[in-house]
Amino acid sequence: MSNKLTSVLIVLALIVGLLSSMVFVVGERNYALVFALGEVKRVIRDPGLHFKLPPPFQNVVLLDRRLLTINTQEAERIQTSEKKNLLIDSFVKWRIEDPRLYYVTFAGNEKAAMARLQAQIRDALNASVNIRTVKDVVALERDVIMKEVLDNVQRRAKPLGVHVVDVRLMRIEFAPEIAESVYRRMESERLRVANELRSIGAAEGEKIRASADRERQQIMAQAYARAQAIMGDGDARAAELYGQAYGQDGDFFSFYRSLEAYRESFGKKSDVMVVDPSAQFFRYMKSTKERGSQD
Structure with a gap:
């Protein structure tokens, strides 16, 4: 049992x-x-x-089947159209799109797939960077380069059963042997631009000051002319009033003007005048009889 x-x-x-x-x-x-x-x-x-x-x-x-990442272990040394070496770090997001084709190509070895993709990225970066200047790569066309590299790698990775989702350039630096010369050139270029801007500013400042001085002179000339015209009108009006007053009573006007002259001449006790007592200037200081005999 x-x-x-x-x-x-x-x-x-x-x-x-x-x-x-x-x-x-x-x-x-x-x-x-x-x-x-x-x-x-x-x-x-x-x-x-x-x-x-x-x-x-x-x-x-x-x-x-997850989204995978490739980070470059060492920066790629890539040459620009100016024969300058740049060190470029990048990362790639990718996934398996066709499992059958992927396995046939790499026998399921993920490291082999990543190595192949890194080689394709390096080739695509060379193709895009070699035709551009340092300035284009670093500043002006960075987004364009990433788009070109992505399109290039996507096209080449599709027959491998892989879909490349994104490619990004993380860091772009000058190679040590050219960094110092590039920095010196950039510094001299910035200094040249600064000096040019200072020269333009100085010229504009002189132009503004000259224009302000010219306007000031014009305004002062116009004001002086206006003042002279007003003074002329005032003098004419005063002369007219003097004439009218003198015409009404000539003796009184002469007497008044003589008093004004006496006040101006003897304003201080220390004033001394050497004049002939019989001069016409003292006619109103004499007695009426003496003044009448002179007249």
Whole structure:
């Protein structure tokens, strides 16, 4: 009885082992390739529980379907159209697009796939950078270069079963042997531009000052002319008033003008005048009889 039970248990174990070898699970992060005698029979993209024949009739290989990254270990040394060496760091985002083609190309070896993509990126960078100047690569056309490299690598990676999602240039530096000369050239160029701007500013300043001086002189000339005209009008008006006043009473006007002259002449006690007492200037200081005999 015990021998029969043991035989039953062995048969059940063999059946369970056989069934378990015919069942496999595909996760959301994987593709599954079902092989039969070394040939790919099925490509499974949908996650879940799947069935196959037991080994050695069929076996399963899982491939990573996630977005993968390639970071350059060392900066690529690439030459510009000016024969200047640049050190360029880049990274690539890629994924497996055709699992069957990818496995046939690389035998499922991810390192081999990354090495091939790095070589293609290096070739694409050379093709884009070699025809441009340092200024174009560093500043003016960086986005254009990344787009060119991405298009180039996508086209060349598609026959490998790989889709390149993005290519980015992280760091661009001058090679040590040219960095110092480039920096000196950039410094002299900036200094030349600064001096040119200072010269333009000085010339504009002189032009503005000359224009301001010219306008000031014009304004002062106009003001002086206006002042002279007003003074002339005032003098004419004063002369007219003097004439009218003198015409009304000539004796009084002469007397008034003489008093004004006396006030101006004898404004201080220390003033001294050497004049003939019989001079006309003192006529109003004499008695009426003396003044009448002179008249």
